[in-house]
Amino acid sequence: MFFIILFFSCIQFLQNKNIFLPFKKITVEYLNETKTISDFIKYHIYTNISMGTPKKEVAHFIIHSNYFFYYNSMQLQYLLTPEYNRMEEEVEKSLNIFYYTPNSSSFDIIDDYFSCYSDNYTFKDFKGNEKTVKLEFNMRSSDKTEKLVGNLDLKNPIQDDDEFSPYDDYDRYLFKELKNGDLIDKEYFTFLYGDYIYEDNSKYFDEDYDNILGNLIIGDPAHEFEPEKYKIDDEIKIFTNLSDQNIEIKFKAKISNYTEEKAKLSFVFDSEFIRGNDDFKYEIDNIFFNELVTKNICRIDYVGENIAKTVDILYSCENNNAMKEKLKYFPTVYIEATPSNLTFLFNYKELFKLHHNRLYFLIYFKNITLTGWTIGELFFRKYIVSFHYYPNETMSFYKQQVDDINQKTDIPYPDEKGSDEKEPEGESSLSTRTIIEIVMGVVIAIAVVIIVLFIIRWKRMRKKRASELKDDYEYIPEGLVN
Helix, strand or coil: CHHHHHHHHHHHHHHCCCEEEEEEEECCCCCCCCCCCHHHHCCEEEEEEEECCCCEEEEEEEECCCCCCEEECCCCCCCCCHHHHHHHHHHHHHCCCCECHHHCCCCEEEECCCCEEEEEEEEECCCCCEEEEEEEEEECHHHCCCCEEEEEECCCCCCCCCCCCCCHHHCCCHHHHHHHCCCCCCCEEEEECCCCCCCCCCCCCCCCCCCCCEEEEEECCHHHHCCCCCCHHHEEEEECCCCCCEEEEEECECCECCEECCCCEEECCCCCCEECCHHHHHHHHHHHHHHHHHCCCEEEEEEECCCCCCEEEEEEEECCHHHHHHHCCCCCEEEEEECCCEEEEECHHHHEEEECCEEEECEEEECCCCCCEEECHHHHHHCCCEEECCCCCEEEEEHHHHHHHHHHHCCCCHHHCCCCCCCCCCCCCCCHHHHHHHHHHHHHHHHHHHHHHHHHHHHHHHHHHHHHHHHHCCCCCCCCCC
């Protein structure tokens, strides 16, 4: 029996192939002790991979841009102003995470003209097992003597079979190379951020970029590398472009009947925010922010990003008890995907985060007309999703995981809870009518008491007067007078 169990365990081990990549974030503000809010709207994520001989930890940026498995010089920003160039140079000087081919004795030239090379790589899988293989990659021949970083592109490359180029035989793609190195069998990737903290996310904005932000698993889907948590029977697949889904974004509260049908959603891995569209902005202005902005409790911030020349519109509010009570009246946002029967939601505790003593709304907007949504890290922290790479780009969710986390975080709107729910500070917990009724009741009760006391006192006085008259007057019946 023991050998049978061991045999099937070995089969399972051989079947499961993945690489485990802890990743961090980096921006031009890397060296700043405190970061601006721009640093959390858009940033870079990278993982260190051991490569070359002797082994060297080299930064590999995780991207989603439909490109090659390639190496180039590090570029953290495209603003290219003197200030941003200076910041970028200082960050580069402070790090020792670059690939320099002259220092690696295992570096080989496959074809210098077609920019194809190879070197040794050492990876670990989800269980910590280590494997060293030789992989091929692309880079410009002129970069061989520069300090370089790698790029792990998670997007399916566009390949036109009708047009042949001599470069095609030398173009290297991430998933194909990992399969050629016998590191993976399947083309999935999954982001894991640890246990989701749904009671208090005030420490969500982590300004220490030396900390591990999350883990990327490439190869197996979640139900294979962690089958005790995610079950294949719970797997629900939908297409990444959501073309076959009727996506609705809505509020479920008396304050608003907002529903957006056939919403367009896309996913990014390098933002802690959600980018909303104009219709949604118009609605939340009417039901929530307009009044608070007028009273200077909240404000509208126009924030420039740290990577590209673009401006974002954010809402930030005062951090005080009155505002925290107001937040309870911001309705939960629901994203419903049919016919998959999946619902994703974000309540006010998840959508407002503290940064430098201001509460920021984690849905931002652009100063140009947009109809689509972009969902970032906030989504992947909460919901486990395994992206499938080829031949069809799909997402695998796990129904039980989605339902369990929704049950813990679906906060009913206060009107739905009954009279025990506190209303925002500045608004009485009792209605005006109730207050008037209480006051009138007290007045009537006092009046009744006064009247009763007056009657009792009057009766006592009358009785006393009668007694006094009896003592001072002798009554003689008529006919007895002589």
